[in-house]
Amino acid sequence: MLDKAWKHLMKDGVGIMGMYGMGGVGKTTLLMQINNKFSEERCGFDFVIWVVVSKELHVEKIQDEIAQKVGLDGEKWEKKKKSQKTIDLYNFLKKKRFVLFLDDIWEKVDLTEIGVPFPAPENRCKVVFTTRKQGDSDPEIPKLAKDVARKCGGLPLALNVIGETMSCKKTVEEWRHAINVLTSYATEFSGMEDKILPLLKYSYDNLKGEDVKSCLLYCALFPEDDLISKKYLIDYLIGEVL
Ligand SMILES: Nc1ncnc2c1ncn2[C@@H]1O[C@H](COP(=O)(O)OP(=O)(O)OP(=O)(O)O)[C@@H](O)[C@H]1O
Ligand SMILES: [Mg+2]
Secondary structure: OHHHHHHOOOOOOEEEEEOOOOOOOOOOHHHHOOOOOOEEEEEEEEOEEEEOOOOOOOOHHHHHHHHHHHOOOOOOHHHHHHHHHHHHHHHHHHOOOEEEEEEEEEOOHHHHHHHHOOOOOOOOEEEEEEEOOOOOOOOOHHHHHHHHHHOOOOHHHHHHHHHHHOOOOHHHHHHHHHHHHHHHHHHHHHOOOOOOOOHHHHHHHHHOOOHHHHHHHOOOOOOOOOOOOOOHHHHHHHHHOO
16 A cells, blocks of 8 residues: 555646545555655655644644744744745745645635645645545546636636536536536526636535625625635625615
8 A cells, every 4th residue: 555655746747636435444654655765765855844734724833833844933933923824934935846745634625725735747746634524425426527617717716616616516416517507607608708607606606605605705795805804794794784
């Protein structure tokens, strides 16, 4: 198993590797073995960083752990706000080649929010994570996923939105259905310039419940590129009895 995981991770095209399995199956143990292999061989990486994420996700805690491991911590670091930590980590890590181990993920971890540059063939960095969440799905889904991705026409916003929407779809039927709906929306909006509309509509239609949809629509009342304070937004929504 170690050999298989190692060989996959070391491929040039692999930036992120996830290991799924039920509790106690040996994910952390395998991750540690990979970590140890890096410690022995280094393989040209500047930093090998290990972070335990666990059930309660705290971005700042992850930032602090990474900072400590790369030597950015100290009195000055502790005084910084989360957003500054993000910038500092990013500026430091973008010049380094790192492998980041994230053990025991329960929900979405946003690398950008933490300040971790996205692993890409250009920076040759790697991120390896483990989770109990079920990742196994029908072997036909990757093919359908490529179809969906193609419909995004290389637009990052579309890829982000649809990626999030599709992340909970586990069956081939759901994926085929999504492709059909997206195709029909594309004809519906075919007179318009905006290629992203069908994807946004699909994502919107997939929101669970009318309340959640109203909450999203409410955000459209704010000016474009305006910062929306979570606290104020919640107050407004309470005021609207949403
Ligand atoms: N290949 C193996 N052979 C024998 N024992 C193993 C093996 N892999 C793991 N174990 C043992 O199984 C137990 C659980 O392993 P581990 O903590 O790695 O599981 P896990 O998948 O990370 O669980 P969790 O989801 O709860 O974090 C540990 O006691 C570990 O020593
Ligand atoms: Mg574990």
